[in-house]
Amino acid sequence: MARKTYNIAMVSDFFFPQPGGVESHIYQLSSKLIDRGHKVIIITHAHDDRKGVRYLNNGLKVYHVPFLVIYRQATFPTVFSFFPILRNICIRERIEIVHGHGSLSSLCHEGILHARTMGLRTVFTDHSLFGFADAASILTNKLLKFILSDVDHSICVSHTCKENTVLRASLDPLMVSVIPNAVVGENFRPRDYPAPSEQGGGFRAEPSPRLLGPDDMITIVVISRLFYNKGTDLLTAAIPRILENHPNTRFIIAGSGPKAIDLEQMIETNVLQDRVEMLGPIRHEDVRDVMTRGHIYLHPSLTEAFGTVIVEAASCGLYVVCTQVGGIPEVLPSHMTTFAKPEEDDIVAATGKAITAMRAGKIRTEKFHDEVKKMYSWSNVAMRTERVYDGICGTISEEEFYGFDTSGYNNGSRIRDFALIDRLKRYYGCGIWAGKLFCLCVVVDYLFFLFLEWWFPRENIDICPDWPRKPPAKDKAQDSMKIAMSRSTSSVRGPKLDR
Amino acid sequence: MPSPTDDETPFPRLSHAASLNSLDRSHLSPHDAFMYPLRQPFDGDGAADPLSHLRHLKDDRSRSRRRKRAWRKLMWVKQSYPDNYTDQATFLENLQRNPRLKPYDFWPLVADSTVILQHVCSVILFIVCFVGIFQERVSPVSLVSGSSFATFLGWILWERWVSEEQDKEDDPAAGGPAASATKTESIRRRARAASIRRPMTAPRAIPVSSSRSTSETSSSRPSAGSSTVNIKVQIPENEQLRVTSLASTSSTTSPTSPTSPLSPRTAPQHGADGQPMLRRANSDVMPDFALPSETNRLHQRLGTIKSAILIYCTLLGLSPILKSLTQSTSSDSIWAMSLWLLAINIFFFDYSGGVGAKFPASLSTNAALMASTVLASRLPSTKQVFCLTLFSIEVFGLFPVFRRYVQHRSFRQHVILTVLLILGAGWGVGVVIAEPKPVCWPWKRGIGGMAVAVMIAAIATGGCSWWLIGLQRYKNEIRGPWDPARPIIMSRPRWDDR
Numbered sequence: 001m002a003r004k005t006y007n008i009a010m011v012s013d014f015f016f017p018q019p020g021g022v023e024s025h026i027y028q029l030s031s032k033l034i035d036r037g038h039k040v041i042i043i044t045h046a047h048d049d050r051k052g053v054r055y056l057n058n059g060l061k062v063y064h065v066p067f068l069v070i071y072r073q074a075t076f077p078t079v080f081s082f083f084p085i086l087r088n089i090c091i092r093e094r095i096e097i098v099h100g101h102g103s104l105s106s107l108c109h110e111g112i113l114h115a116r117t118m119g120l121r122t123v124f125t126d127h128s129l130f131g132f133a134d135a136a137s138i139l140t141n142k143l144l145k146f147i148l149s150d151v152d153h154s155i156c157v158s159h160t161c162k163e164n165t166v167l168r169a170s171l172d173p174l175m176v177s178v179i180p181n182a183v184v185g186e187n188f189r190p191r192d193y194p195a196p197s198e199q200g201g202g203f204r205a206e207p208s209p210r211l212l213g214p215d216d217m218i219t220i221v222v223i224s225r226l227f228y229n230k231g232t233d234l235l236t237a238a239i240p241r242i243l244e245n246h247p248n249t250r251f252i253i254a255g256s257g258p259k260a261i262d263l264e265q266m267i268e269t270n271v272l273q274d275r276v277e278m279l280g281p282i283r284h285e286d287v288r289d290v291m292t293r294g295h296i297y298l299h300p301s302l303t304e305a306f307g308t309v310i311v312e313a314a315s316c317g318l319y320v321v322c323t324q325v326g327g328i329p330e331v332l333p334s335h336m337t338t339f340a341k342p343e344e345d346d347i348v349a350a351t352g353k354a355i356t357a358m359r360a361g362k363i364r365t366e367k368f369h370d371e372v373k374k375m376y377s378w379s380n381v382a383m384r385t386e387r388v389y390d391g392i393c394g395t396i397s398e399e400e401f402y403g404f405d406t407s408g409y410n411n412g413s414r415i416r417d418f419a420l421i422d423r424l425k426r427y428y429g430c431g432i433w434a435g436k437l438f439c440l441c442v443v444v445d446y447l448f449f450l451f452l453e454w455w456f457p458r459e460n461i462d463i464c465p466d467w468p469r470k471p472p473a474k475d476k477a478q479d480s481m482k483i484a485m486s487r488s489t490s491s492v493r494g495p496k497l498d499r
Numbered sequence: 500m501p502s503p504t505d506d507e508t509p510f511p512r513l514s515h516a517a518s519l520n521s522l523d524r525s526h527l528s529p530h531d532a533f534m535y536p537l538r539q540p541f542d543g544d545g546a547a548d549p550l551s552h553l554r555h556l557k558d559d560r561s562r563s564r565r566r567k568r569a570w571r572k573l574m575w576v577k578q579s580y581p582d583n584y585t586d587q588a589t590f591l592e593n594l595q596r597n598p599r600l601k602p603y604d605f606w607p608l609v610a611d612s613t614v615i616l617q618h619v620c621s622v623i624l625f626i627v628c629f630v631g632i633f634q635e636r637v638s639p640v641s642l643v644s645g646s647s648f649a650t651f652l653g654w655i656l657w658e659r660w661v662s663e664e665q666d667k668e669d670d671p672a673a674g675g676p677a678a679s680a681t682k683t684e685s686i687r688r689r690a691r692a693a694s695i696r697r698p699m700t701a702p703r704a705i706p707v708s709s710s711r712s713t714s715e716t717s718s719s720r721p722s723a724g725s726s727t728v729n730i731k732v733q734i735p736e737n738e739q740l741r742v743t744s745l746a747s748t749s750s751t752t753s754p755t756s757p758t759s760p761l762s763p764r765t766a767p768q769h770g771a772d773g774q775p776m777l778r779r780a781n782s783d784v785m786p787d788f789a790l791p792s793e794t795n796r797l798h799q800r801l802g803t804i805k806s807a808i809l810i811y812c813t814l815l816g817l818s819p820i821l822k823s824l825t826q827s828t829s830s831d832s833i834w835a836m837s838l839w840l841l842a843i844n845i846f847f848f849d850y851s852g853g854v855g856a857k858f859p860a861s862l863s864t865n866a867a868l869m870a871s872t873v874l875a876s877r878l879p880s881t882k883q884v885f886c887l888t889l890f891s892i893e894v895f896g897l898f899p900v901f902r903r904y905v906q907h908r909s910f911r912q913h914v915i916l917t918v919l920l921i922l923g924a925g926w927g928v929g930v931v932i933a934e935p936k937p938v939c940w941p942w943k944r945g946i947g948g949m950a951v952a953v954m955i956a957a958i959a960t961g962g963c964s965w966w967l968i969g970l971q972r973y974k975n976e977i978r979g980p981w982d983p984a985r986p987i988i989m990s991r992p993r994w995d996d997r
Contacts, residue, residue, distance in 0.1 A: 129981035164981040177582035180574045237988045303983040325984045330574045342984035375575040
């Protein structure tokens with residue numbers, strides 16, 4: 001059976017040239033989806049030096065829509081102003097599925113709302129965790145509930161993230177899938193790992209373990225933005241104690257942020273200038289080079305939805321010491337990590353244990369890279385995302401996708417239909433006041449849609465010619481191309497990254 | 500261990516049994532999390548135990564999933580379940596609701612709310628006094644001399660209490676452990692800095708260190724490992740030195756030159772009432788720290804009296820300016836403005852501040868002083884302006900400090916003070932509302948005001964406490980693994996503990 005392919009629009013405020021996890025997620029996922037024969041375009045807001053339409057590798061088309069950026073690259077939330085241009089793009093590109101990313105991106109929310117009005121399928125990917133206590137979270141959660149009450153399916157990056165999203169938006173848990181992030185294994189090779197081109201297809205010898213003598217220097221790497229919620233306070237408190245307990249250890253800290261001054265003061269106070277090296281902000285391409293200088297990666301974060309960086313560290317052959325928060329415990333197997341509670345004493349103890357184990361040669365870090373490559377790959381992510389698309393478009397039956405449990409929230413089908421009255425019913429349940437407000441928004445949106453249909457008729461919008469599609473390959477054929485592809489993709493990951 | 504790459508394996512289907520079981524809506528949904536009744540004593544009817552529902556679910560599950568490998572809440576492992584599978588055993592298992600809920604009790608709540616009552620009453624008293632001066636029914640001089648005398652009495656009392664407390668703390672058995680713990684910690688950290696540094700920089704001269712840390716380095720010379728032990732042994736003698744000058748809690752005690760640029764001692768010191776205490780001069784002049792505490796206190800008192808006289812004179816000089824400050828503004832605006840400012844004062848006042856709070860709620864105090872300034876500018880004569888401003892400083896600046904100390908010392912005195920304030924405020928309002936008749940002292944109205952005030956106070960504190968307890972039923976705080984963790988940090992960095 002020939003697999004069905006889709007025209008997909010990824011909508012998010014967060015895309016290149018700015019750095020970050022969501023950005024590279026969108027790029028890698030789109031690229032792999034194109035490899036699987038789909039057509040993918042990306043809609044984001046314009047930057048100073050990037051406006052209009054751009055092409056990236058692999059025939060990936062990016063629309064930079066002019067919008068006012070207000071805070072941390074998120075656009076100003078005007079509920080309706082995005083509609084005309086989105087409609088134009090969707091008709092021009094013959095989009096079937098709108099896939100929004102990031103719960104703080106108002107472009108994504110608007111895109112999903114208007115796409116539903118236009119009768120398109122929608123998917124939302126949540127990348128972050130939110131609490132329930134403070135005012136900002138309450139507002140964001142209400143907004144998320146508005147958008148997600150009518151979305152076809154949601155994707156979360158970890159099981160903790162799924163629980164969080166389900167609670168925040170009162171979703172049916174079966175309508176939320178968990179699809180993790182991944183890493184480009186070739187970009188995060190250990191230090192003396194042969195480059196993929198030399199490797200050839202043939203047999204490669206088992207890498208020999210790196211043995212450390214009792215007096216060899218052990219380097220602990222920290223790469224993180226130096227913010228409160230990344231646990232920099234814990235780091236500041238723990239470093240002097242770790243260095244005191246373990247001679248022949250040193251730290252390399254990369255990243256910048258408001259807490260950098262505390263670290264510098266700690267170094268000055270304890271006179272650790274020659275045992276702690278602060279690199280400042282580094283570019284994402286350099287992350288691997290910094291990581292391979294070390295033996296242990298320390299990640300003291302206080303909240304984390306997935307923690308791609310610890311996967312990257314393990315892929316580089318580092319033993320990972322991390323705090324047990326958010327989605328982190330789900331990410332790596334226990335032989336690659338030591339978990340600590342987010343307490344100073346526990347981090348010191350866990351790092352001490354890790355150092356002892358490294359010196360004893362108990363940890364076979366040289367195997368980590370191959371293991372991580374098997375656990376996380378973008379092609380796997382793309383394949384699982386494709387199944388979500390199949391499920392919402394009815395390519396695979398509802399029973400297969402959701403199981404036989406039809407006693408969900410809406411007393412019946414989980415396939416969301418487009419009838420206005422059914423949509424209004426879903427929105428009305430959002431809250432006493434909010435429900436009515438949301439209904440009003442949706443009705444206005446629908447009227448706006450009718451107006452646009454009359455003002456800019458569909459027939460007058462040109463259809464954009466597609467790139468020649470890649471054959472919807474039978475999965476396995478991709479593997480040989482994969483390496484070349486991901487190497488070419490690495491060249492566009494240019495922006496400066498200070499994590 | 501990770502299974503081989505799963506790009507090609509077909510997607511598993513949702514288990515029939517698992518999904519059929521949940522046809523009777525036994526599905527664990529987020530609404531279950533929200534809809535559990537609170538299991539609090541005031542909930543009364545002891546609503547159905549939510550756990551029985553869960554237990555029932557668990558039984559279903561163990562039967563339905565015997566065939567498959569168990570689902571695990573991990574992402575690196577290849578699951579034999581689809582991506583949108585929701586495991587009912589583990590889904591939302593870490594959800595906590597109202598984890599730190601402390602149910603209130605009625606009487607303690609009422610007792611705590613008296614603090615607010617006291618403050619509101621003192622603000623009312625201030626307004627009453629202003630109206631009295633404004634309508635020229637009260638002589639401003641008698642008012643201010645009375646209140647100044649009361650302030651003086653209060654100060655003497657406060658002084659006695661503080662010194663009593665200090666004597667108690669100076670008792671080495673009582674005051675030792677807590678203080679020395681922090682001390683030990685900071686010394687230990689310094690020793691650690693020294694010991695870390697030594698292998699690296701021993702041959703070099705140490706560029707940034709103060710003389711103190713070098714002396715300690717040399718004192719703990721024997722080995723890096725035992726340095727903390729050595730320091731701990733030294734503590735008793737340090738401690739003895741320290742005890743003699745406990746009033747200056749933050750000044751360090753090692754006998755080194757205090758002129759080092761890094762020394763925390765060079766920061767000016769402030770006493771509990773926020774005035775410079777001349778202590779730095781003391782410690783500079785007398786490095787042996789054998790300063791008798793009596794002399795120290797005398798210095799403190801002299802300093803306080805000096806600053807009191809300073810404020811008095813400044814006010815005297817400023818009064819003519821204050822008098823004409825808002826002449827061009829209409830009285831209505833002034834009344835409205837002072838109402839707002841006093842409301843700000845009440846709402847932003849630091850009711851929770853303990854005895855040690857140094858500059859409590861600067862917004863609140865500033866608002867009150869501004870209110871008194873604009874009110875004073877309505878008064879016709881310089882004398883009145885001066886008296887009102889001085890009175891406001893006493894009421895808003897010093898009286899809260901005294902009240903805090905009373906509350907800290909004994910609950911009985913606190914209650915007596917509260918009752919006096921309520922009665923005073925009620926009496927004042929009753930008198931002021933009356934027409935200014937030069938007949939006689941309006942006893943009747945005063946007593947009526949008192950009765951009304953007591954009633955209002957009782958209704959307000961009781962009613963509000965009862966209401967707050969009733970509102971607890973709606974409390975629904977959700978916590979889970981997605982919340983940012985609270986880091987527990989043992990040793991604050993050294994730049995914090997000066």
